[in-house]
Amino acid sequence: MNKELNTQQKSGRGAAQEMRCSLGFVYLFSYYLLQFCGHTWVFSNMTARFLSFGFDALAGTFYFVGVMMSLCQLLSVLELFHIADGIEECRLFPRLVQVVERNFLLFLIISQEEFQSKTVVCVLFYLWNILHLVRYPYQLMCLISTPSFNMLWARYTLAIPVYILSVITEGISILQVLPYYKSQGTNSVYVSFPYLLLAYLPVLVAGSGLTVQILLKERSQALDSWSRKTKHG
Template identity: 55%
Template sequence: MAGFMPLCLSTTFSKFSFRLAYSFSYNLFQFCGHTWILANTVARFLMFGQDALADTFYSVGFVMSLCQLLSILELFHIADGIEKARLLPRFIQVMEKNLLLIMIIMLEELQSKPVVCVQLFFWNVLDLLRYPHELLCVMDTPSSTMLWTRYTLWIPLYILTVIVEAATIYQALPYAEQTASQSCPLNSTTAPNSHLPVVLALYLPVLTLGASLTVGQLLKERHHHLEKWNRKRK
């Protein structure tokens, strides 16, 4: 019995250390990835002006896709208790980003449009406001400034991001219709791209509903975290 207790404590400590190291590594990777994307996008625009818009997605698309694909892990982080957050708003955010990214990849003509660069800019700004806060929380050194940025400034920026997402979908509709007409020249409805315009049109109200639910959940989360922080300071 005397030897069993140290063994249990050692196992628990090892598990805790692994979760801590994993959480820190994940958030650091996402922070570095989004920092590189944003720096690359801004630098290209400053150097080449509007000419950089044509191939910005080609330049940063792979890293962006990798970061967004890995963001699906955050749903498991919340479910497993690695991250303390509400599952529903994170699920909506992760899915809307990944679905829109898939749409942009499918519609190559859309990739050179300015709205895509604006979309990438807002996505990365949002993530760069979130991951530093997560890193500080993992290191148990939370900052009041980062807390306010994460749960207050983040919400209006998220609303702007959703507006840009809606604009991206709206601009994608003509290209989706063109792709659908080219993929089914014999008026076949079995082609994978034939229903893409309808799917995008239906996705707009779904995006609005999802964003409304997310904002409501984020406001509750903001109230909870700020109230918890104020109690700690007293």
């Protein structure tokens, strides 16, 4: 009787775990696909407008794609819960740094109407979208099959210099918005907001530096794993 009960309990736990894995797969696949479609729309829209209107299209970048970009960046906060819950295997620190810095820039700086028409906004959006269009197809492929070497290389090699360029552009955007806040006299409780932005710059540099180190380590591990699979294959 006890053996039958234990068997039923193990079977129930196994079925529950299998269902949880299935739901996690469907959820992650839907999330990655939604993000991929959103960033593809933003990238395609920006490129089409640039090809049609040239540099005149840069000033209207946020007006035409800002809502979709903001939605995609807000949804990216869910990725922190994915990692914490264990349904996504990834290091938490680099993802946390990227999510925080992009949402900080987007909602505290780029959201300012006087700043939205600057060229740096268009450059930043392009760099962010390139990173996402490299990452999400790779993660989609990891769920359903084995990614090709080109996808692996783009995910772990191309993404690093693009990420570094995006961090530099973020720093430039902070420096460009400082005169606006100084002229407005915007204050945060005790400290002037421009000084908080200046204090954020070394934090951005330190966080992105650690992130790059982790990305380089992940790149080395991924390429070594690919090499071992190729040799055994």
